[in-house]
Amino acid sequence: MRIDLHTHSLASDGTQTPSELAEAGSRAGLDVMALTDHDTAAGWAEATAAAESAGIALVRGMEISTRHEGRGVHLLAYLPDPTYPPLVEHLDLILESRSGRVPAIIERLRAAGIDVTEDDVRREAGASAAAGRPHIADALVRRGVVVDRGEAFDRFLKPGRAGHVHRYAAELVTMIETVRLAGGVTVMAHPWGRSDPGSLGEAAFAGLAEDGLAGIEVDHRDHTDEQRDELRSIAANLDLVVTGSSDHHGTGKTDHDLGCFTTAPDQYARLMELAAGSAAVAGRATPPVVGG
Template sequence: MRIDLHTHSRASDGTDTPAELVRAASGAGLDVVAITDHDTATGWAEAEETAREVGIELVRGMEVSTRHQGAGVHMLAYLPDPTHPGLEQALAKILAGRNSRVPAMLERLRTHGIAIQAQDVRRVSPGTAATGRPHVADALVELGVVSDRTEAFRQWLNPGRPAYVDRYAASLLDVMAVVAQAGGVSVIAHPWGRHGPDQPDEAEIAALAQAGLAGLEVDHQDHGADDRCRLRAIARNLGLVVTGSSDYHGTGKRDHDLGVNTTAPEEYARLLELAAAAAQRSGRATPQVLRP
């Protein structure tokens, strides 16, 4: 069984529609795929319809932008009730932060002589719940300023570069709590991929586990072999689920092909058991895994 638990569609910063994403997952030989767009459940309905058509198992989730001890942390939330008021409020605030930074980024680019307007960004981001840096990058590609997203981030949009603008991110612990209240479970995405090894370290991960963290995304393209080995040991020591995934963004991210990393079936089963228990504790009608 081939299981990929982290993918993005055009509902956030991927380049495939949710339907195209699910079809691509089926075509790549996956048995299970999770749709985990940034800070939104907008793509779930379309993905569900297509999953029924092609006969693939679908897990509904999202990747929530959070901050912990001053550092940005991406948190994968699986199977929460998206209508939970606390979750809706948290996501709305995060999405507002995403949208509000774009005008400031465009203004900074214009001060460097790049003629880019809001309509250029809108043109390359149809169907997204909120625009952000990847869409600005796509507009720069279309305008011929850079060759691809990677160059746009490296030259203009990464922290410390001329057009970078910070944005609001929710507290990781607060988001974990509200996801639990919404009947979902939380997994830290690519934990050492953004800030380097040991950030967070084992003691910090242990504290998160005490607060209800379900798992770590260990097998990810941003983790080298040594990092994967050490993260797997930490997860084993703390009883956390180990996941693996592609972090697929369509053509928006190189070397993140569907199924490039996968989750072991026994770890997937553990994750679903934890999600079922969280749903029962919450008393809410949470989304179920859609099986063929």
Template sequence: MIRIDPHTHSACSDGTDTPAQLMMAASRVGLDVVGLTDHDTTAGWEDAAAMVERTGVALMRGIEMSTASNGISAHVLAYMPDPSFPELVETMRRSRESREERARKIVQNLSADFPITWDAVVAQTRGENVPVGRPHIADALVEAGVFPDRGAAFDGALHPSLKYYVHYWAPDPVDTVRLIRRAGGVPVLAHPRARARQRILSEDVIADMAEAGLFGLERDHRDHDAAAREEVERIADRLGLHVTGSSDYHGHGKPNQLGENLTSEYVYRAVEEQASLEVVRP
């Protein structure tokens, strides 16, 4: 059995491991394939690929793309697209800039009630030119002693329902699916029924995404209980979509552990067949 965890993050976005450390960690837990899917960036691909021979772990190069529909945020995993595709490059750039602008506004809002500064937030980033986002704000609040961990910060001051929250620009999810396909990638909707996080996309929007070329839904995820997984399975069956499973590993920033959820070899091979890039193998 091949052990495949296709959704992880490095310090190039909001993870805490460098891409090299991520590959080493994947090797230690016995993964055969890992997907590096940082938020709106391919910055970690090269360093992760350089560790494939040393670790013996194959690499799926991906991106977790920010999207929004009627004020509802959703993430679409783009597996193995052409990283130089101009429209993809521009969309990621706009998303990163918008998210950092949003982060500045959130910090300004929080500073009225909590001991937090922009410099303290920037200090939480672990790579060069890493766009600052809410996870880094959470880490700064933890360091200041306001919350015990990142999860508590997201459930507390950073919850979207509170006055500190600020929306940001992101492309439409249906348009994003089409873009990923034009760039030669394979789109999968991440944690589509993670209701504890925020509002979720309607089944009608997911159907529109499927018509636009959505490959699958991430079913097996820490944020999906048994009922949510059954719901995802039902939607996937109705729309003719594949289902995936993954850890959404972020290093020590979240409790998610590498390999805690996996994707079947059958689905992995189907992604390979449709993608423009190849898996980087030892």
């Protein structure tokens, strides 16, 4: 069984519609795929219908922007009730902040001599739930300023660069609890891929496990082999679920092909058991896995 628990569609910053993504997952030989667009469930309905048609099991989720000890970190939330009011409130704030900082980023880029406009970004964002830095990066690619999203972030958009502007993100512990109360289950996304490993070492993960974190995304393209081994050891010591995934964005990211990393079936089964337990305790109407 091949299981990929982290993908993105046009509902956030991927380049495929949810239907195209489900169909691509089936062609890639996936048995189970999670749709985890940034801070939104907007693609769930379309992906659900496509997954049932394509014969692939779909886990509905999202990747939530959070902050931990002053650093931005991402939290994968699986099978929460998307109508749970506190979750909706946090997601609305995140999306509003994401779109709201676009004018400020554009202003900074133009001050640095980069000819890009808000209209350029809106065209790239299309039907996404909110415009964000990846769409600004795509606009820079289309303008010929950079060759791909990676160069755009490295040169202009990541912290410390000319176009970076801070935005709202929920506190990590708060969001772990919010997802739990929404009947879902949480996994830390690529924890050492973008931030200093020292900020999320074993002691930090132990505290987060006590707060309700279910797992760690260990097998990810942004982790080195040594980091994967160390994260796997931390997960074993703390009895956390180990997941692996592509973090696929269509053509928006290179070397993140569907199924390039996968989750072991026993770890997936355990994650689904934890999700079912969370839903039972919360008493929420949570989305089941569909298709397959």
